[in-house]
Amino acid sequence: MVVIDLFNEMMTYPFMVRAFIAGTLVALCASLLGVSMVLKRYSMIGDGLSHVGFGALAIATSLHLAPLAVSLPVVVAAAFLLLRIKESSKIKGDAAIAIISTGSLAVGVMVISMTTGMNTDTCNYLFGSILGVNQSEVALTVGLSIAVLLLFVLFYNRIFSVTFDETFAKATGTKADLYNMLIAILTAFTIVLGMRTMGALLISSLIIFPALSSMRIFKQFKAVVISSAIISIVCFVSGLTMSYVYATPTGASVAILNIAVFLIFSAIGWISGKGLVK
Amino acid sequence: MALLTCENASFAYEGKAAAKNINFSVESGDYLCIVGENGAGKSTLMKGLLRLKSPTSGSIYLGEGLQTNEIGYLPQQTEVQKDFPASVYEVVLSGCLNRLKGRPFYGRAEKELAAEKLEQLGITALKHRAYRELSGGQQQRVLLARALCATQKILLLDEPAAGLDPLVTNELYELIAKVNRELGLTIIMVSHDINSVMQYASKVLHLDTEQLFFGTVEEYRTSSIGARFLGGPFHGGN
Numbered sequence: 001m002v003v004i005d006l007f008n009e010m011m012t013y014p015f016m017v018r019a020f021i022a023g024t025l026v027a028l029c030a031s032l033l034g035v036s037m038v039l040k041r042y043s044m045i046g047d048g049l050s051h052v053g054f055g056a057l058a059i060a061t062s063l064h065l066a067p068l069a070v071s072l073p074v075v076v077a078a079a080f081l082l083l084r085i086k087e088s089s090k091i092k093g094d095a096a097i098a099i100i101s102t103g104s105l106a107v108g109v110m111v112i113s114m115t116t117g118m119n120t121d122t123c124n125y126l127f128g129s130i131l132g133v134n135q136s137e138v139a140l141t142v143g144l145s146i147a148v149l150l151l152f153v154l155f156y157n158r159i160f161s162v163t164f165d166e167t168f169a170k171a172t173g174t175k176a177d178l179y180n181m182l183i184a185i186l187t188a189f190t191i192v193l194g195m196r197t198m199g200a201l202l203i204s205s206l207i208i209f210p211a212l213s214s215m216r217i218f219k220q221f222k223a224v225v226i227s228s229a230i231i232s233i234v235c236f237v238s239g240l241t242m243s244y245v246y247a248t249p250t251g252a253s254v255a256i257l258n259i260a261v262f263l264i265f266s267a268i269g270w271i272s273g274k275g276l277v278k
Numbered sequence: 279m280a281l282l283t284c285e286n287a288s289f290a291y292e293g294k295a296a297a298k299n300i301n302f303s304v305e306s307g308d309y310l311c312i313v314g315e316n317g318a319g320k321s322t323l324m325k326g327l328l329r330l331k332s333p334t335s336g337s338i339y340l341g342e343g344l345q346t347n348e349i350g351y352l353p354q355q356t357e358v359q360k361d362f363p364a365s366v367y368e369v370v371l372s373g374c375l376n377r378l379k380g381r382p383f384y385g386r387a388e389k390e391l392a393a394e395k396l397e398q399l400g401i402t403a404l405k406h407r408a409y410r411e412l413s414g415g416q417q418q419r420v421l422l423a424r425a426l427c428a429t430q431k432i433l434l435l436d437e438p439a440a441g442l443d444p445l446v447t448n449e450l451y452e453l454i455a456k457v458n459r460e461l462g463l464t465i466i467m468v469s470h471d472i473n474s475v476m477q478y479a480s481k482v483l484h485l486d487t488e489q490l491f492f493g494t495v496e497e498y499r500t501s502s503i504g505a506r507f508l509g510g511p512f513h514g515g516n
Contacts (some may be wrong), residue, residue, distance in 0.1 A: 017329050017449070040358065041358065042349075155382070156382070157372070157383065157384065158375065160364075161356075163355065164369065165356065167330065168351055168428075170328075170330055171329075172349065172350070172373070172429075174375055214363075216331050218363055219410070219411070220363060220364065220408070222368065223363075
């Protein structure tokens with residue numbers, strides 16, 4: 001079997017094993033949280049957070065600090081801030097996100113050009129690299145991803161309720177603000193963890209595409225969640241393989257596969273909506 | 279003691295009074311309709327009763343052992359729900375969330391309750407349908423079933439007939455009256471559609487930022503404000 005041989009060959013490289021384990025877990029987390037983010041109209045928050053992550057990563061690298069240890073708290077703080085802005089806004093939500101995204105990107109690029117200079121590392125931060133996950137980060141990524149998954153499963157019913165109807169949830173005694181914050185923090189974790197392989201500019205595709213694709217076809221929340229998880233993992237593993245075989249950028253490969261799935265699912269949704277297929 | 283008492287409660291948005299000095303009380307089994315023009319502070323008061331907004335002065339008491347998380351609510355539909363992928367059953371079951379306390383998942387009791395409410399509102403057949411594909415009237419029934427899962431005592435409704443056609447509106451009002459009569463639930467409903475509601479409600483609270491009237495429906499009919507408001511259904515109060 002060609003596929004199995006290829007897989008075995010890929011797994012002989014430690015960097016591939018790391019990218020595979022970390023990436024699959026992050027793709028899974030991103031797709032689950034993505035359903036809630038997309039439905040709550042928070043997609044752009046996810047995108048904004050990844051740009052903040054890039055800025056933090058650039059600063060951490062130039063100061064020779066551990067990239068994850070610096071970016072995690074910064075991105076979590078940004079998640080708090082962006083949610084606050086969405087709730088009480090003088091500057092409207094979308095504009096605020098744009099300011100923070102472009103601002104962080106500019107700071108990141110400036111810091112890089114003043115220290116190491118623009119090089120392949122910069123390119124890898126922005127667009128992802130198959131070599132992105134180093135040894136010390138695998139354990140952290142696995143640990144945090146499992147925490148995200150556990151919290152998502154345990155709070156699944158609450159997340160549904162808060163996503164479908166925040167006012168009702170609040171009125172009947174659910175601490176909606178707490179769960180909004182939980183969703184944002186878990187998303188912040190996921191973005192930081194996924195940024196190394198997917199790249200700062202492309203990580204939000206992991207969050208947004210699987211959920212949107214699933215919503216074209218499935219009409220139940222649980223079905224959408226499960227379908228998103230499957231799409232996300234399949235696209236990530238295929239994208240990683242593509243990246244290995246054809247030496248394409250990992251982030252872009254995964255994102256393009258996600259776009260393809262989205263188009264296929266949209267077509268199926270459109271056809272079944274027309275009643276041509278039952 | 280009354281089920282719910284509003285004592286001199288005032289609400290404001292950014293320092294601007296939205297509802298002032300509201301005084302009323304609701305007994306168990308009452309059907310109170312809160313009426314008034316757009317911008318009269320009806321929805322603000324509703325938010326206050328649900329504890330989503332705290333009064334700037336005065337207070338709201340709950341009596342007869344009613345807990346803050348035992349209030350059922352039928353909100354106005356949101357933009358998010360129009361394309362939300364959820365089955366009717368998922369939506370109705372989510373009304374049981376306040377029964378979970380610390381537990382993460384729904385148990386048999388919650389599932390049975392959701393099934394019972396679907397049956398009571400005549401929507402068991404819709405159980406596996408997609409919420410977003412239902413008609414407006416069906417969606418309101420689903421949200422009503424969800425609200426009934428959340429409460430056994432009191433139900434608050436915010437313009438439940440908004441956007442429904444007259445026939446469906448009447449069916450919905452009949453259903454709410456049935457919930458009041460047969461399940462013994464106390465109803466507080468915000469509506470500007472006073473004429474159709476008068477035949478079901480037992481008490482009326484009329485707002486125009488300030489409280490213009492609170493009393494029984496009979497008293498309201500004979501009051502000067504009531505006569506004026508009821509007299510010109512198509513021209514509004516003034």
